[in-house]
Amino acid sequence: MVDLVIRGGRVVDPSSRTSSSADLYIQNGKIAGLGGEPRPARRVLNAEGLVVSPGFIDPHTHVDREADENTARCAYLSLAQGVTSIISGNCGGGRMDLDRFYAEIDAGFPLNQAELFGHNALRRHLQIDDIFAPATPAQIKEMERLCAEAMQKGVFGVSFGLGYVPGTSWDEVLALSSIAKRHGRVVAVDTYMDDNYDLENLRQLIGLSRQLKVRVQISHFVYQYGQGVIEEALALMDEARAEGVDIWADSGLYVDWASGISSECFRESYVYSEGFRLSDFLVATGEHAGKRLDDALYRHLRGTKARESVICKTGFEASLLPPFTREYVMPSSDTAPYAPGQGHPQVAGSFAGFFRLVRQSGILPLEEAVYRATLLPARTFGLPGKGSFAVGADADIAVFDYGAIEDCARYPDEGAPDAPAKGVRHVLIGGEFAVEDGKPMNLTLGRSIRA
Ligand SMILES: [Zn+2]
Known part of the structure; x- marks a missing residue:
């Protein structure tokens, strides 16, 4: 007898990028099986007519502030789109007090949360207040020590927001990236742009990945290159990857x-x-x-x-789709907490918008889109137990109506930026209902994810 069976849905298996009408079994918060002989279950969830997917993983978020109402609401708006895990600490931001941060999440949060160790936050922590000044050799030594300590505590990589600290020296980038490499983690970068056409920093980061053999993730690709050079930037990525450079990207559903x-x-x-x-x-x-x-x-x-x-x-509207035509690009939101009725629609609309876009444009099969939003980020960042329906994987699950999934958030001069998405019926975290029949049930199921 298993705890739960999700019966009769169109189950998408990201590992094979296929879907089939099958029953999904859940036991003790883990995936216990997919398809095969019917097994008895304590509870049956009818998913006929719905898509059953691993919960979506958002690789680029900024949900780092101490828990308050706006943070909780921001996290709920992701959950309402089927997102069950997020990676924060991006663009060089994030928390230095990791023990406390993980304790806050583990006390109960709407989402599972993994963290990156942010270089800008690290500079502030070391009181390097001048954003135009490079760190001194002694400061870099201290950065290395703290970064290695953060790796021990379980961060999945380092992040840079080079546009925010133009004084950053290449020595700083090299030092922290080397530590990420040593621990088998990722270097995520919000690239520096001198103007909308500047590809120099992207070239440098391809060189960094090639030199250190470290995995590099280019953040919110369309936000960087969507103002006139999207094809040129993608061509650089394609070329680098063709020669074996370990470089990846996430991109959003908005161009602005x-x-x-x-x-x-x-x-x-x-x-x-x-x-x-x-x-x-x-x-x-x-x-x-x-x-x-x-x-x-x-x-x-x-x-x-x-x-x-x-x-x-x-941003140019024509820049939105090209990144998603690349198999190495995963959807992301750049979400952050805002006061009610304010902010960017990316918070409430990115993942629902991704599936709406896929349905309307036909650029990807549904199975590929699910893979991009689940297993691809899980593998890229090495999130254990996430993003798949393998037996023993965490039972983080999104059940949605593919014909109806839709983002409802709008820019603040056009409507409500925080209007929740529609079409996601059930969301489970660790086998428990976080959202049931579209209504929030339990917003404390998320836990920290540590490397
Ligand atoms: Zn960001």
């Missing part, structure tokens, strides 16, 4: 990215550069949410509202 107004990426020389108008920038948070920037508002926000987010509406 968001960041803090006070961050270096919204510097004057950038927002006033040719090719931009201030009206391309949409305020995402605070009392001015939904407004476009003008000179006065830009100066006001830069000067005083250091925490507000701005969406850079300069």
Whole structure:
């Protein structure tokens, strides 16, 4: 007698990238079998007409803040899309107090959470306050020590947000990447862009991966290269991978990215550069949410509202699909906590939007899309027990209506950025219902995932 059978759904097995009408058995929080002779179960969940997939894994998130209402809501909006595990600490951010962080998650969180060790946060931790200054050799030594310690504690890699700390020396990148390599972990990078066409940093990172033989993950590809060079950037990736370079990427469902107004990426020389108008920038948070920037508002926000987010509406719609035509690209959200009714629709819409896009565009078969959102990130980052229906894998499961799955979130000047997605019927974490019949049941099932 098993605990649960999910009966009669279209079960997608990411390992073979096939689907079949089969029963999925769950016992003690783990996958106990797929198909075969019918087995008795304590509970039967009818999934006829629905797709049964491993829970989605979001490889690029920013859910690092101490637990508060916005963090919990942000995590729930992912769960409502079938996401069961996330990787945070991206773009150089994340937590230095890993023991406390893991304890917070393990006390009960809506999602399973893995963490990267962020270089920008590490610089702040070491009080390197000047973003234009390289770290000294002594500081790099200390970075190496702390990074190795974080690897021991179970982070899945290091992350860089090179656009936020232009003073970063290549020695810093090399030092931390070498430690990731030594531990068999990943180097995730939000690449530095001097302008919208700048591919130099991507070339450098391909060189880094080739030189150290370290796995490199290029973050939110469309946000980096979706303003005019998406094909050129993908061609560089293709070429590198063809010669065996261990480089991968995640990419989102929107072409317009968001960041803090006070961050270096919204510097004057950038927002006033040719090719931009201030009206391309949409305020995402605070009392001015939904407004476009003008000179006065830009100066006001830069000067005083250091925490507000701005969406850079300069992406080309035609850049959205090309990354997903590559087998090494996985969907990601770049999600982060925002106050209710504010923020970027990527938080509530990325994964539902991915499956809606796949259905509407036909760019990928459903089975391939499920693989990209589950086993591909699990393998790339080495998340144990995640992303598959192998016997013994964690029973993190998304059950959804493929004909109806849909993102409902909109940009703040067009609608509600935090409107929950539709079409995801049930979500299980560790064999328990986190979402049942579209309603939240238990938002404390997630646990830390450690390397
Ligand atoms: Zn990010």
